Amino acid sequence: MNSNIIWLVFTPLIGSAIAAILYRVKFLDRLVTFSTFAITLLLLFSVHVGQSYTFNLNFMGKIIPLSWNVTHLSIFMLYISVAFGTLLTFYSLMDKSRMKGFLLLLILAANNWIFTTNDMVGFFFAWELMGWASIVSVLGGRDENSSRHAALYYAMMSIAGSYSMFFGVFTLWKLTGSLSISTNVAYLSSIVGMHPWWVLGIVSLFFVTFMIKAGIFPFHTWVPMAYAYAPDTFTPFLSGVMSKYGIYGMLLFLPISLMEKGMPAAFGLPWVNYIFMWIGVTTAVVGTVLAFFQDDVKKLFAYSSFSNLGYIVAAISLFSSVGVTAGIYHAFNHLLFKGALFITLAAVISRTGTSKMSEMGGLWRKMPVTFFTFFIGIASAAGIPPFNGFGSKWLIYQAMIKQHLPFATVMLFLASTGAFMYLFKAFHSVFLGQRSARYDNVKEVPVVGQIVEYLLMFAMIFFGVQPGYILKPIGAIVSSMGLKPLPTMANGYVTGMFSNVYVPLISWSLAISFTVGFILFFISAKHKYVSQSDNYTAGQIPEEWNLTPETYQFSWKFYEPIEGIFAPFFRIKIDGFFRGLANWTAATSSAIKEIFVSNAQIYAFFAVAGLIIFVIAGWVA
Amino acid sequence: MIFLKLLEGIGVGLLSLTVGLLFMGLARKITARIQRRYGPPVLQNFIDVFKLFSKQSISHGFAFDLGLVAGVSALLAAVVFLPMGQINLFPHNSSLIMIIYLMTMAYLGMAMGVSSSGNPNATIGVARALTMMMGYELPFAAVIFSVYIFAKTGSLTNIVAAQGGGFLNWNMVRLPFGFLAAEIALQGMLGEKPFDMAIAPAEIASGPMVELGGKYLGFGMLQHAVGIYLETGIMVDLFLGGASNIWIFVTKQFELFFIALLINAVLPRFKIEDGVKFMWKVPLLLGVIQALIVVL
Amino acid sequence: MLESVEKKVEELKRMNLEAKALGDWQFEVLVPRERTAEILAYMKATGYKTFIHLACVDWIDDQEFELVYNLENYDEKAQALVKVRIPRNKPEMESMMSIWGLCQVYEREIHEFFGINFIGNPNLKPFFLDEWLDIPPLRKDFDTLAFSQELFEFKEDESHGIKAPKRIEYK
């Protein structure tokens, strides 16, 4: 009995209550949020793998056992999510948006609950708490109308997911009489050889929920809206941490798994996994392609998140030791670099007041620290060694190639190249190029923000150069799932199936070559700095053309040629499918309503028919 | 020991710079001969680089400086991991994907540098180069992964080792479609015609290079030199069975470069979207056929 | 001579205008200033649809400017020169933009080089010359050699064999 686990849930709830009282005083609200996050982080040190806690809830005469269990995976997720949250709330100390601290603390409580709970009631309840708190949080965005629309859309998708999960929970409870996740997973694993289709059906109910939360194709439509219109300081949490709940859920149910015999195989994988892998690859490619053409920088990175989750899904769906390692590792890396990118974007947006890329540009001279954080962020996101995104992308390729899936790998590579393209577009449009005159007085973020940015920069480089600090815990997770962990070597090694990469070596190589480069740079002839308007303009001075920096900045229709190539695919609208579904549902519901309100005889007929169906179903089952 | 490796690394860097510049000079000479001109001296590019580094220049700020230096340095950092004949500094650390991603850093640095100058021509050039990159990386990736699966290894050292024992063991012979696809992709990688939209001097004033002068242009030239060395070197290791010593290695590199040069000398330029479409039709098809043959 | 040109000349003569054929496919017609718009509209309606060029001649001995509207009939392959004379001391002319919008540019140019004011043309800002403050340069009373020598500081230099160029007199 380790009651310290439930304090992980209660501390944020208490903090949330205090913050709710204080929410009118913005600074106090932020301070309470930050301190609660920090206290939770401290509490985490007392939580260890293997601890568990059970509490029998007496609900109207029924005993509902609530149980907590700390696994390798949960402790890993807890540490990265709470640490990142602490950093984010520290950054938010100077935040002026309409974001409410108590909502974030509710999400933290749900976060800790989700990652530690071992019963489905708690899981479902925490899931709902997290969902609703985040929906309300989205409402606090800069643009009230859009954020309301986005929150509504998000709420709809969440509700659909909740129903699906509710049915899943109910079915499992009916089947096994137990609410414990581990029991049920074990049960499903035991029957998967006999009834693969049943298991597939039940697991799908859960997976729909997880895919909606993670924003996997084709359930991604809420992602760009919610990410773009949520408060700027909430988006990092939404993208970095909250999308990982879906991944966590998938990891809980994957070991069942569908790896058992009895499933037909495709390319060395059970075909369900094969299809799931392609869903991941499609997500990665679709997200990348859509990200090219966004003008809203938060939307661009929302699509980027969506694409990166595709990578993770593709990797974990292989359910091989490299695949799962790569997937979890990429989840961590994505949390770090996407969190850093969204935090720098929050900084930029707070200073410029716009999130449109075509209205920004040339901010690098004014915000150098933010600029460098963003630079390292996109270098990480593009998978450039020695920054942190490299190892996981490299491992994902290894995992895919080991399964002999060249086409999926090529598509992932395409997504990676495309990622480089849209990342550079955002980089250029926000920081490089010509700075508009209205940003002449833009200042660097306050010291608090700069500290966070330095920390993030350090983390991105440190975990890039020393991947062992992350790969070792992941190795423990992988072995706890019954897979063979990757061989752990010295801290700097990323070990794949085919070859190793010793990242510190790359860093040294880079350090030496940069030193040589700069020596060459400084011993050669002198240079002098000029203003940004001193450009080659075919002999004409820009003022004569009435050119302003805004008109002299190339950021509109950045990848027009590619747009032409992909144009045929843009006619397909996933969004339209869901709208159609909504209309269809409304029509069907009104038709069903007719049954109940129009005629007693018809109602009676349907009631009897329904009864017969239930009886037959029960008999069959 | 470490000191020795350091010296070797610097030596490899200098070697790649020298060979790259020599190749560029030879390219000018050969192109001139194809056009029935006498052509410049073979060492002309060394003269040019020296002159550029002795010129005064203007800079647009620290991102400009950093970007241009990163363009050369990241490639030099990548080139030490390339096995070339008997020179193989880090045989256990020569993953091809790692080298390719390290090269990406050079492109990112270069792109950042030239875009920070604020000249739209430069950015248009970068956007074109990245679009083209998307074109040729796809067939090249297909080829790389075919080779991976075929050789059952991802390390260039082992790929070279797997091709030992004569001409017939080379991947060029074993994987002919893949070789053709990679050869076309190489044309795009080197930025030679018909895929030189990024540096179209008549349309966008030499694109990314528009604001570069003096030592900055010198860094640009050096980057191109190392780029040629690295890209042809990867091709030699992948398809031509590596080499037993550095002279044969460079000769093989030059053969590949020579083919690219001949194509460059006689073809006009693609439109950017046509270039990408071409890459996604012919070489990608070849690469996919190769991958299918390998997998099945 | 083209039949249509002959016919046109006759037609114009019947309208009390001085018209004469200049060659096989070309004719000129002298129009008083107040009838210009009418005649040009008539020409446009009767086949001479294309306005090619507007030229100006400075007849300094007559103290008159001559504006030449150069029209083309591509169906008949014939050309018409509609000439209008305006007094030099009052260089004013109606804009023909209502007939051919294209006239705007030519009138702007003529205004710049001859100083003729086109009434009704909205934009007569200088087009070719930067910061021109002298009298319009293509007028005959503008001394271009003196201008050039003054502006570009011409100096005779015997030691280098630089001599003042002789003024060429046109007869």
Added chain:
Amino acid sequence: MSEWKDLTNFFRGRSFWMLHYCTGCGAMELPPTMTSRWDMERFGVIPMATPRQADILLVTGYLSLKSLKRLIYTYEQMHAPKWVLGFGSCTINGGVYWDSYNVIERLDKYLPVDLYIAGCMPRPEAILDSFKKLRELVEKGEAKGYEKYVKNYEWYKANQDRVLKRTKPVLQKPEEVTRSA
């Protein structure tokens, strides 16, 4: 130190990157100079796309006042060391435009010309000869036009302003100018 200078001058003289300012008919003489008949790349001379990259500025023909302004802007965007080659008689004394009100007469009043090539137009042989001559001058360290320009900037600037930024009529007195707005 002087050996180092000689060395750099040696390399500079063998690698002229050229920016050709094609205003007049002289531009016609450059294609044969570049291509197989005369092939100026033999001497390390290749055309460049922007002034940032170029070493020599070739002014091929007459310069109107309007293009002079662009030429000066272009010249100032080039990086030192840089040289100007005046091409044909138009840049020397105005050539056939000797009495034109809008074509400048002597280029070296406005920009430091290191070398003039006589002719109207000069043949490709003359152009190649000028490159060789310029190389000799550079190697001896005598082609110092860009330093002269910096040293005598006031004089050049005054000359440029005199023709480009006129504030009063050149010949007439202001009241004589009959010009409607």
